[in-house]
Amino acid sequence: MVDVTKWPMFSLMRVQDLASVRKACVFGASANEAIYITNDDEVYVIGLNCGNCLGTGESSSTIVPKKLDFLSGKKVVDFSYGSGPHVLLATEDGELFAWGHNGYSQLGNGTTNQGISPVLVSANIINKKVTKVACGSHHSMALTDSGEVYAWGYNNCGQVGSGSTANQPTPRRVSCCLQNKSAVSIVCGQTSSLAVVDNGEVYGWGYNGNGQLGLGNNGNQLTPCRLIGLQGSCVSQIVSGYAHSLALTDEGLLYTWGSNTYGQLGTGNKSNQLSPVQIMTDKERCEHFRSMFQSHWNEDLKEVIEIDQFSYPVYRSFLEFLYTDTVELPPEEAIGLLDLATSYCENGLKRLCQHIIKRGITVENAFSLLSAAVRYDAEDLEAFCFKFCVNHLTEVTQTEAFWQIDGGLLKDFICRVSRCGAFKN
The missing domain is CATH 3.30.710.10 (Potassium Channel Kv1.1; Chain A)
Structure with a gap:
């Protein structure tokens, strides 16, 4: 059982409903919206419905969990939320669904129309099996089982990795330095993107004003660039916040970089870090x-x-x-x-x-x-x-x-x- 009782929005749910939660994501400016998956693989949403991020087909909020019937019977393997807001969801069959705000085509359907219900994303990935998804504020990424990375949506800082700053209305494969690489993990910051490949290398692109790409500078990057500061390390996991990132190596070493206004890097100070810094207890x-x-x-x-x-x-x-x-x-x-x-x-x-x-x-x-x-x-x-x-x-x-x-x-x-x-x- 996933313990979701720490969030007030779940307090009205019945005990048996709480016991059925297998995986949950709470989001929104005040943590007042949520999507969760039950043990029998049904998808439910609850809370406010800002930007139609609940995907219920209507704009009203709900304090009672509501099942997304469109996704019934589809086993969810990954989902992500972007602060736009929009939601991406990948199923065991490799299908990709999206809904929510779409002013920059972050839903990947070639339009800028709001998505009030889950829609199947198929352009350019019709024969691909999506295994992981990631959302920035207004851009999106997907990873396929063959290690290919796709990105789309808002691209003012190069976060789509296409080499330009033109918005991308449908999924486009991120190539350049990743062309002959097999990615195993993807994450998004607010307007930046990172990917880990199978040999433990990390690549970043997009906005870099706070050093969140870890490239040793604060210039934006329009195409993927390897983080030289992690050379010699084999990264196994990576996560991103609004403008900072953390990487864990296969030896259990933790590295951080990017914005540090609130001490989020754990370095003992509040200075931004342009390159990965290893965190030690003392x-x-x-x-x-x-x-x-x-x-x-x-x-x-x-x-x-x-x-x-x-x-x-x-x-x-x-x-x-x-x-x-x-x-x-x-x-x-x-x-x-x-x-x-x-x-x-x-x-x-x-x-x-x-x-x-x-x-x-x-x-x-x-x-x-x-x-x-x-x-x-x-x-x-x-x-x-x-x-x-x-x-x-x-x-x-x-x-x-x-x-x-x-x-x-x-x-x-x-x-x-x-x-x-x-x-x-």
């Missing part, structure tokens, strides 16, 4: 202890921290992380460190341990790693190890580690593999 402390740690640590201290439950390398790495936010440890020792990190609720260290373990997975140790992931509640690592075991099922089931695992886990693994169809003739 940078001065980390640098101080990093130097002290590297200068004074030696093997003679081994007996001081040796405790039977964990090995010396595990404790050493734990202390090193606390002082420097880094870990250097072989994959075979990372399981013990994952255990220690779990005991002390060090989620950042847990992410690093999982990254190290993933790099060291083999057929011989895969099932042991899966068992450890289950034991320490490391969901991401568990999913990774399970997929590896399924992909190498014959070899894994012939290893010593497989037959040494307790019966409960073994039974659960066999059931999960069966549901994946691994035992079908």
Whole structure:
């Protein structure tokens, strides 16, 4: 169940209706409009109806949840809201629907007529399967299952990425530097756009007056440009606010850039950042202890921290992380460190341990790693190890580690593999 009770607009809903909410998005200037998806994949809206953003086919507001019958039976995989306001929604079948304000053709239907009901967006993407959507204030983006990025709508700052500032009435593929790249994620700021490609590179285009593109300057960008400040990092997730952005790497490092008027970048000041800056809990402390740690640590201290439950390398790495936010440890020792990190609720260290373990997975140790992931509640690592075991099922089931695992886990693994169809003739 999604906890939506923090928003007053849901307070009038019945308990059974609240329990059915699977995914929700609350929007509007005063958080007084919402769209939500139920467990049985029905789409409901509630609240004011500014700019026809509820898509009910009429302009009146509603304090009672109203189902969008036009979308009934279509499983929603992603949706997004733009402050224009307008809404984009992608279904499991790859269809793209839009409604709301359309003064700049942000609905992608080639007109500037308001969309009071969901309309299927088909121009230029009729044979494409849309998997993700993103909304700026008056522009839109869509990502297909083949990694292509499409953009349309208002383009005064180049946020559509076409190389000009002319508005784009229908979806147009964003090419240039993305032509031979496969994108995996897209986000929009107010008048800017960002995309992450499959090798972890990030590209930005559009308005850049506050450095929200992270390019090291504040000039607008009419076509996609790579963020050199993230070179050497593999970005796995990215989000954007009005004029700032955050990126998370596969090693659990967080970078921010752009507008910082309210301290939203977490840098300890209110200065805008034109390039990505790594956020640390206390940078001065980390640098101080990093130097002290590297200068004074030696093997003679081994007996001081040796405790039977964990090995010396595990404790050493734990202390090193606390002082420097880094870990250097072989994959075979990372399981013990994952255990220690779990005991002390060090989620950042847990992410690093999982990254190290993933790099060291083999057929011989895969099932042991899966068992450890289950034991320490490391969901991401568990999913990774399970997929590896399924992909190498014959070899894994012939290893010593497989037959040494307790019966409960073994039974659960066999059931999960069966549901994946691994035992079908």
